[in-house]
Amino acid sequence: MDERITQYRDAVYEQVVKVGKSLGNVTRLQLLNLLAQGPKTVEVLASTANLSVATTSRNLQILKQANLVGIERDKNFITYRVNSERVKQLMTMLVDICEEVLPEMTTLQKTLTAETGSPKALTIEDLRGKLMSEDVCLIDLRPADEFASRHLPGARNVPYDQLERRQSELPKDKEIVVYCRGRLCAYANVASQQLHDAGFNVATFNQTVWEWSAISSATR
Template sequence: MEEQILQYRDAVYEQVVKVGKSLGNVTRLRILDLLVQGPKTVENLANTIGLSVATTSRNLQILKKARLVEIERHKNFVTYRLTSDQIKQLISLLVTVAEQSQPELAAIQTTFKQQTGSPQALTISALKAKLTAESTYLVDLRPNDEYETQHLPGAHNIPYDELPQHLAELPQDKEIVVYCRGRLCAYANVASQALHDAGFKVATFNQSVWEWNQLMSS
């Protein structure tokens, strides 16, 4: 019986290890973080990450084998999506654990914020209060497809690459709050400095839309 218990233990842990192994790669974590924003084609993922379609596809197959992503077939194309909201929760928790256990991560984030001159990020409760008071103009810096999938209430979509062309459209009498894909996304910090240099009062929100929705629904 003892041998049977040991065999069972090793077998079940081996299945859990499969998930861990699939996560132990920077490219695959970036893919999962992008898919938190919504379904994407392999071409879209490859272009965003800056890798070839072939390399991106190989990493997607590893994630698919671990059942973290799945294929959704359309008439003329195929998209990849996360298999469940639990994967979104896993990525969020993984970032939280890294922030709490890896001082190097905090140092990297602090240095980057100092270099970009970005302001202190708003908490979810602070942003909620500002939105209630209608004292802010909220800007979603993500690509349009991610914005259309889900976005914060009242947010205006100005993709990061297009921000310089839209500065004249932003209100001067409100605080501009910018956000992107979440805590590991750099766009909000860089954009906040550009807006500050252009004379706007600006703040950042560095959590993801999914994290916002989770707290609002709890």
């Protein structure tokens, strides 16, 4: 075999391995999923992920070395962000593959649904159909900064940690559909249980905002 072919093959595989290694860690996947919701500082990421700033910074540097995330500087503030929409697509594909090849993934999802008494999660087509009706109130459970970065059309922001005290704002004569950060997040299921117990007609949407956007763009 031509030595140039061997050298090239080994070198490009090494680059692919670099990305793979950066994803092979629960903490880094969690940070990447949070950044897919919108740019964040190290401090905000650490607080949201319940990590120390030092641990967060160390793992962000590994993601940065793989060029999956980048930084924006504003005076003394540094904000991290994903470097490409394809990083979000990669996260979606990883979850899709896990659901397809790992029975444990499906079992975890079914167990969460059973434990929270959540209704079957709506598909994108289901939700699109419901949003054509005025009888639906769509609730985004993410923090305000993530909502401001991007949200589903017509959604109202009620962060999960404010849900209990703001229930009086929600209409009892409409179906409440709650969503958060997608299939790697349990907030929508737990919130739907709380709202159901409070007497609301509620459904969940467990896809991400960018999954919605990708499908919507493809069907235009």
